[in-house]
Amino acid sequence: xxxxxxxxxxxxxxxxxxxxxxxxxxxxxxxxxxxxxxxxxxxxxxxxxxxxxxxxxxxxxxxxxxxxxxxxxxxxxxxxxxxxxxxxxxxxxxxxxxxxxxxxxxxxxxxxxxxxxxxxxxxxxxxxxxxxxxxxxxxxxxxxxxxxxxxxxxxxxxxxxxxxxxxxxxxxxxxxxxxxxxxxxxxxxxxxxxxxxxxxxxxxxxxxxxxxxxxxxxxxxxxxxxxxxxxxxxxxxxxxxxxxxxxxxxxxxxxxxxxxxxxxxxxxxxxxxxxxxxxxxxxxxxxxxxxxxxxxxxxxxxxxxxxxxxxxxxxxxxxxxxxx
Ligand SMILES: [Zn+2]
Numbered sequence: 001x002x003x004x005x006x007x008x009x010x011x012x013x014x015x016x017x018x019x020x021x022x023x024x025x026x027x028x029x030x031x032x033x034x035x036x037x038x039x040x041x042x043x044x045x046x047x048x049x050x051x052x053x054x055x056x057x058x059x060x061x062x063x064x065x066x067x068x069x070x071x072x073x074x075x076x077x078x079x080x081x082x083x084x085x086x087x088x089x090x091x092x093x094x095x096x097x098x099x100x101x102x103x104x105x106x107x108x109x110x111x112x113x114x115x116x117x118x119x120x121x122x123x124x125x126x127x128x129x130x131x132x133x134x135x136x137x138x139x140x141x142x143x144x145x146x147x148x149x150x151x152x153x154x155x156x157x158x159x160x161x162x163x164x165x166x167x168x169x170x171x172x173x174x175x176x177x178x179x180x181x182x183x184x185x186x187x188x189x190x191x192x193x194x195x196x197x198x199x200x201x202x203x204x205x206x207x208x209x210x211x212x213x214x215x216x217x218x219x220x221x222x223x224x225x226x227x228x229x230x231x232x233x234x235x236x237x238x239x240x241x242x243x244x245x246x247x248x249x250x251x252x253x254x255x256x257x258x259x260x261x262x263x264x265x266x267x268x269x270x271x272x273x274x275x276x277x278x279x280x281x282x283x284x285x286x287x288x289x290x291x292x293x294x295x296x297x298x299x300x301x302x303x304x305x306x307x308x309x310x311x312x313x314x315x316x317x318x319x320x321x322x323x324x
Contacts, residue, residue: 006122007063007089008079008131017089018062021274023168023197023221023253026053026066026082026090029073031101040258046078048264050085052271055263059272063089065253067168067197069137070094071101076126094121094133095156098170099141099148107148111155118159136160138180139170145179153180157187168195168219174202181216191215195251198222203233205240212241212249221255223278224269235282252279
């Protein structure tokens with residue numbers, strides 16, 4: 001069991017994580033072809049990133065997981081600079097986002113070469129800095145967990161199995177979640193060490209129940225993005241998950257990887273949305289309980305893998321568990 005988690009400024013005890021945004025982007029040097037097409041994804045401003053990080057902190061956030069992977073333009077030195085300007089802990093990732101963003105070298109490199117690269121990020125530091133990765137990312141394409149996506153999963157899994165580092169994957173529109181953790185498990189990664197991002201793009205209770213039954217975590221990160229459906233849909237599925245005893249298997253994040261989502265760039269809703277606006281809704285709208293509260297622990301734990309009796313916040317409990 002890992003008792004500490006690596007932030008970009010060094011390890012901290014898991015009990016210090018507090019309310020955690022499990023999936024976010026602060027600073028990105030995205031592939032040039034991508035931002036030429038979609039300039040909204042240009043996030044290359046340290047000042048604005050620090051402003052937004054502090055906005056999250058002022059809303060009650062204590063830790064943020066920066067999910068920008070190698071292929072999408074992670075820059076560890078910039079993340080260190082941003083983290084130094086805030087009291088919020090910043091955890092960074094190694095690994096790869098998804099096949100679309102990977103340069104040719106990722107396809108042509110051997111799995112061994114890539115696994116070693118990830119392990120060095122975790123044990124020595126990323127991008128020539130002392131900042132170590134705290135999580136591993138891998139992802140697949142829409143309805144397709146084969147080809148390069150499968151390679152990314154296997155590479156991430158082997159680095160995870162070797163180091164005990166948790167995995168947070170990318171699912172395209174919520175698809176291939178089950179296939180993903182089956183591939184990861186086949187490489188020796190406990191399913192309980194896996195969280196599937198963007199799963200609320202597909203807010204299907206039966207699908208989500210199957211995932212939590214297997215022991216994996218659901219990453220909800222579409223709150224406030226109404227183009228992906230109203231928040232009431234997410235809250236309705238959360239309600240069912242809570243009733244089924246799995247409220248503590250949901251990790252929450254903003255995943256605001258666009259300028260137009262950040263107040264610092266003149267956009268909305270801003271990084272204070274998750275804790276300031278979204279989390280209070282299930283607290284209000286799901287009577288008697290648990291979901292995503294930052295102040296009180298889940299009261300209704302019937303999930304299969306809960307052992308902690310800690311009274312700390314449910315959000316911090318979740319990230320601590322996946323870190324074990
Ligand atoms: Zn993301």
